[in-house]
């Protein structure tokens with residue numbers, strides 16, 4: 001089986017093959033990789049418990065596949081061009097050979113600090129090459145990485161460290177983001193006051209912040225890698241051994257640790273990368289995500305490196321020092337495939353064409369979108385002004401849980417339709433279910449998006465709580481993986497994602513549970529009760545609207561500021577509400593359930609049509625909320 005699909009006809013036949021003979025199909029893909037021991041059984045699965053195993057009996061190390069395997073023929077090829085936050089600072093790059101040595105040195109350093117196969121290592125880092133080295137060093141020695149986005153607060157970091165019982169954390173003294181510096185090390189120090197599992201902290205000197213170092217616990221990155229051997233044997237991992245944990249929000253409770261395993265994740269990230277982006281030898285790929293999210297894991301680190309690609313990694317933000325920054329970087333490195341989020345496109349679209357027109361974007365061949373539905377206006381702007389109408393837009397739908405891209409065009413081989421993610425990749429079997437859980441077979445319909453057959457990079461469990469995995473993803477509709485999204489399938493079979501159907505909101509491509517934000521608000525002593533909903537936001541896709549019942553006679557601006565502080569403190573500034581309405585009560589049913597449907601409508605600007613309100617305990621409250629709503 002060829003890894004690379006070269007035409008739409010080939011896509012159709014490969015798709016057919018992947019559904020009729022999935023095991024043979026994936027065997028054919030897996031054979032392109034280096035295994036220490038070949039697998040005995042391609043797939044065993046059931047979606048009830050659930051239990052999903054790919055390539056059982058096989059042994060591998062993913063870093064051997066993305067480093068050692070390439071060295072004979074691409075040791076001097078650049079793996080990453082690193083572009084700093086400030087364009088006046090110097091950039092740097094790292095070749096495959098250098099990356100190999102850096103990874104081996106840090107692997108040996110981790111071992112010297114007592115890290116063994118199966119131990120969890122937390123990574124809380126800026127967008128620098130050492131972050132990638134850290135990820136790969138864990139994978140090399142079989143430690144399980146758990147990356148926490150550096151925009152999360154120390155409380156959120158502590159929750160994740162404790163859930164994973166991480167033994168070590170790799171961080172930096174601080175980071176640069178736009179015009180700001182963030183002091184990461186003191187956030188770590190604060191988090192560690194409530195974590196017992198961490199034995200050591202490795203700190204990268206990034207901004208010369210001169211942080212405080214705790215004796216016997218803290219070591220400098222540059223000191224600990226000094227004098228380490230340039231080689232480190234790659235640990236033999238079973239296909240189903242854990243590769244990483246990544247925390248993500250759901251409709252209830254604290255974020256859960258999505259678990260991905262070595263074999264299947266390797267196969268699928270490489271396969272999807274090469275096909276969706278139609279990456280060719282010598283191309284320069286750039287994914288603008290942060291490594292703290294799944295997009296960074298799969299399409300900055302694993303997919304591109306497994307494919308022997310050259311990529312760009314960027315420390316900064318799209319609008320610093322000005323709104324031309326992305327396009328300047330595309331021009332500078334002659335980027336061929338560019339992958340970003342609709343929220344960035346909308347923000348840059350609002351800045352007009354002048355910043356775009358200053359740069360030569362003729363190297364671009366494929367431009368991608370990920371993280372949230374892309375509205376038609378943004379799609380058209382992107383296609384016309386960035387892709388110059390010659391680059392296909394790949395609108396890639398997937399999730400932290402799916403590990404890799406599920407629905408998307410394949411470069412210029414697939415038909416495109418603005419706002420439609422498109423067709424499933426080979427091996428992916430999506431279905432739409434009606435509210436009774438029955439599959440809808442015809443086209444031109446809407447339903448709950450589920451997947452009915454396993455694919456290699458799907459989540460295996462939620463860390464430390466398998467029951468939660470079952471309840472969240474496999475219990476709503478028996479026999480199916482439930483995505484949490486609603487979707488429409490058009491007459492040609494293309495999928496269009498409508499959005500989440502659960503209490504998850506997507507703010508600038510960042511995923512939050514409304515309950516999680518409410519919990520953060522409720523820690524504030526002024527708050528008695530709160531309800532958080534999403535509302536349409538021009539740039540962010542969804543904004544956060546919080547209704548808060550308060551117990552205080554203080555000035556309302558002071559209270560609002562302190563509520564925002566509570567959210568920043570518990571989760572991070574990225575989750576702070578855009579609008580806060582202080583209310584005297586929430587609309588509830590007689591049985592005490594908050595009628596969120598009504599609150600959502602009010603946040604959208606609706607004044608009166610709230611549907612069936614017969615179960616409402618106190619209709620008066622609704623009128624009050626409407627008359628004070630923030631538009």
Ligand code: WT7
Nearest residue numbers: 370371372373395396397398399400485497511
């Ligand atoms: C949710 C997953 C995996 C990428 C980063 C987000 C939404 C993702 C699209 C798209 C419409 C999309 C869905 C999904 N989403 N991509 N192309 N079109 N919606 O990962 O944080 O796990 O969020 O993002 O609602 O369920 P995530």
